[in-house]
Amino acid sequence: MSEAVLTLKEVSKTYTSASEKLTILRSVSFTVEAGKIVVITGASGCGKSTLLNLIGGLDTPTSGTIEAGRYQVGSLGEDGLTEYRRNVLGLVFQFHYLLKEFTALENIMLPARIAGLSRGEAKEKAELLIADVGLSDRKEHYPTALSGGERQRVAVARALMNDPLLILADEPTGNLDEGNSRLVEELLFSVVRKHGKTLILVTHDKSLAERGDQKYILNSGELLPA
Numbered sequence: 001m002s003e004a005v006l007t008l009k010e011v012s013k014t015y016t017s018a019s020e021k022l023t024i025l026r027s028v029s030f031t032v033e034a035g036k037i038v039v040i041t042g043a044s045g046c047g048k049s050t051l052l053n054l055i056g057g058l059d060t061p062t063s064g065t066i067e068a069g070r071y072q073v074g075s076l077g078e079d080g081l082t083e084y085r086r087n088v089l090g091l092v093f094q095f096h097y098l099l100k101e102f103t104a105l106e107n108i109m110l111p112a113r114i115a116g117l118s119r120g121e122a123k124e125k126a127e128l129l130i131a132d133v134g135l136s137d138r139k140e141h142y143p144t145a146l147s148g149g150e151r152q153r154v155a156v157a158r159a160l161m162n163d164p165l166l167i168l169a170d171e172p173t174g175n176l177d178e179g180n181s182r183l184v185e186e187l188l189f190s191v192v193r194k195h196g197k198t199l200i201l202v203t204h205d206k207s208l209a210e211r212g213d214q215k216y217i218l219n220s221g222e223l224l225p226a
């Protein structure tokens with residue numbers, strides 16, 4: 001039996017404004033074991049990013065609990081959240097968020113440098129990860145000198161840098177053309193499998209969804225098996 005890396009229990013999210021109450025997630029529950037790839041699909045605006053933001057500690061559930069590793073995500077203070085994000089999570093978004101004054105390799109090194117790894121050790125590790133995403137010959141390039149697909153490949157490598165327990169990817173191919181989407185998708189899956197990582201991938205791309213170990217669709221706030 002494998003250990004659970006992530007457990008959501010009856011997680012709900014409601015946004016309340018002066019005039020109305022908007023329920024985005026209704027009693028969402030699921031468990032993910034180490035090394036599994038979970039793919040969540042659903043129409044635009046159905047709450048996919050909201051769900052990932054809750055898991056990532058960027059937002060808090062209205063009710064329910066989220067346990068990731070040894071962290072109770074909903075009840076972490078500011079310091080706890082920083083530690084959780086730094087030690088447990090690797091994030092890939094639709095936009096790459098690479099720092100433009102750093103090279104591709106330096107961007108990949110950054111999370112480890114922030115976590116206190118020496119420059120030499122971080123560089124050694126980043127060299128391996130940039131090779132995993134096929135960009136060793138672009139490591140000295142600045143983000144402005146990379147294509148959209150290449151930037152996302154750097155972002156994928158960066159997400160693995162701190163050996164995260166959990167990688168969260170929110171429509172990582174959403175801004176790319178078809179060809180680059182497929183390439184980034186291939187690399188994301190292969191690098192996650194190679195390193196035995198656990199991935200929660202949110203996408204509206206149905207072909208991507210086919211490839212998960214666990215597949216769900218978010219519909220009217222409910223998470224259903226796909």
Ligand SMILES: Nc1ncnc2c1ncn2[C@@H]1O[C@H](COP(=O)(O)OP(=O)(O)O)[C@@H](O)[C@H]1O
Pocket residue numbers: 015022024042043044045046047048049050051
């Ligand atoms: N801070 C907020 N206040 C009110 N409504 C929000 C807020 N954030 C998101 N929403 C609403 O929640 C719904 C789900 O958004 P989102 O999670 O971004 O969807 P998806 O990622 O599936 O496209 C949308 O209808 C959006 O307008």
Ligand SMILES: [Mg+2]
Pocket residue numbers: 048049050170171
């Ligand atoms: Mg979204």
